[in-house]
Amino acid sequence: MKTDQLITLLANGVSAVDGQQARRHSAMILGCGTLGTVLLMVMWLGVRRDLADAALLPMFWAKLAFAATLLVGAYTVALRLSRPGMRVGHAPLALAVPVLVLWLLAAVALGMAAPESRGYLILGVSWQVCPINIALLSAPSFVAALWVMRSLAPVRPALAGAASGLFAGALGALAYSFYCPELAAPFIGIWYLLGMLIPALAGGMIGSWLLRW
Amino acid sequence: MSVNANVDVNVNGTEIRLRALLLRGLAGESAAYQQFLQDLSGRLRAFLRGRLAGLPDEVEDLVQETLLAVHNQRHTYDAAQPLTAWVYAIARYKMIDMLRRRAKRDALHDPLDDELAVFTASDQDAGDARRDIAGLLDQLSDGQRLPIIYTKLEGRSVAEAAQLTGMSESAVKVAVHRGLKKLALLIRNAS
Structure with a gap:
């Protein structure tokens, strides 16, 4: 087929592109993923009973803010990676800011703590299950985020997959915060982060073949 | 300096004209869309011929592949974004993809980041595509x-x-x- 014939084929009877509808469709898929993560959290783990007490503690909000800023950051980066020619710029570096702030808090907490209680600040009571729980909670959002990304056109598929995975991981961490009793900054800076990095890593690996077009 | 200024004006003129045609095409105007693809194919051909000097046989196949990609992903064009950047990113992606598939790693050493070049020249003389x-x-x-x-x-x-x-x-x-x-x-x- 000559190029001119291909052009005629592509242009013939071309249908209008409804950007609004495409955005609604993506929002609906992401909404379903988020709902899946929330339902999984409520039905599988349940909301902690002492949530009202926990909400009085600054570290509870710091934990939520940590996951929420990473969520917004990952969403922003994923959005830019989803369209050809969008500048990603320094947005990925901005993702390091909440991590560094939390690590600073963790360093202060460890520095002020008595030596014998430092182990508890780092390991808490649930370090063995925290990352895997966050990764499992993120699964519905993970599927949704990659699904939406697949309908777009990332020119860096692995990176786009990683950003989608981090977005899902941050949602998982946010949901997990309503169950998990751990509030120590060192714990969150290690195990929550690890939990979010599992889907990010998986997204990067899957993205490098799933998101090609 | 003045030569550069001329190139900028031409690139801008092309950007404005092609963008207007694409937007009409996105609204469902077939004739405007055909004109967009026709003009774009010339720009892509010139751009890819320059980039793939060592692989002239690949050019027309890649022009077609890029046109199909532009068409299939046309919903990802944001009207607020320079068309040049969007087209360039797609063409570059498809070119690298092709080069990877050929597994000619030495070809990847070409500097590939010359965004404005995608609209500087046009070549309407289509060679034959090898792939049907x-x-x-x-x-x-x-x-x-x-x-x-x-x-x-x-x-x-x-x-x-x-x-x-x-x-x-x-x-x-x-x-x-x-x-x-x-x-x-x-x-x-x-x-």
Whole structure:
């Protein structure tokens, strides 16, 4: 087929592109993923009973803010990676800011703590299950985020997959915060982060073949 | 300096004109869209010929592959974004993809980041594509191939195609969309 014939084929009877509808469709898929993560959290783990007490503690909000800023950051980066020619710029570096702030808090907490209680600040009571729980909670959002990304056109598929995975991981961490009793900054800076990095890593690996077009 | 200024003006003129044509095409104006693709194909050909000096046989195949990619991903163009950047990113992606597939790693050492160059020259003299897209079209399932043939090759309306295939009109549109995406996949796998 000559190029001119291909052009005629592509242009013939071309249908209008409804950007609004495409955005609604993506929002609906992401909404379903988020709902899946929330339902999984409520039905599988349940909301902690002492949530009202926990909400009085600054570290509870710091934990939520940590996951929420990473969520917004990952969403922003994923959005830019989803369209050809969008500048990603320094947005990925901005993702390091909440991590560094939390690590600073963790360093202060460890520095002020008595030596014998430092182990508890780092390991808490649930370090063995925290990352895997966050990764499992993120699964519905993970599927949704990659699904939406697949309908777009990332020119860096692995990176786009990683950003989608981090977005899902941050949602998982946010949901997990309503169950998990751990509030120590060192714990969150290690195990929550690890939990979010599992889907990010998986997204990067899957993205490098799933998101090609 | 003045030469550069001239190039900038030309690039800008092309950007403005092509962008206007694409936006009309996105609104469903077939003639404007055809003109957009026609003009774009010339720009892509010149750009890719310059970049693939060592692989002249690949150029026309890659022009076609990029045009199909532009068409299939046209919903990702944001009107607030420079068209040059969008087209360049797609062309570059498809070129690197092709080079990877050829597994000629030495070819990747070319500097590939010259965004403005994509609109600086045009070459309407199409060489022959080596790959036959019509042949690949035959590999699609009837459910995707027939809607494409009716609406795209024979120029029938969606309603007519729906009647001929016994599908609903929206199913015909979806089949065309999916079929052209499948075609892009077949092209990738064929080379």
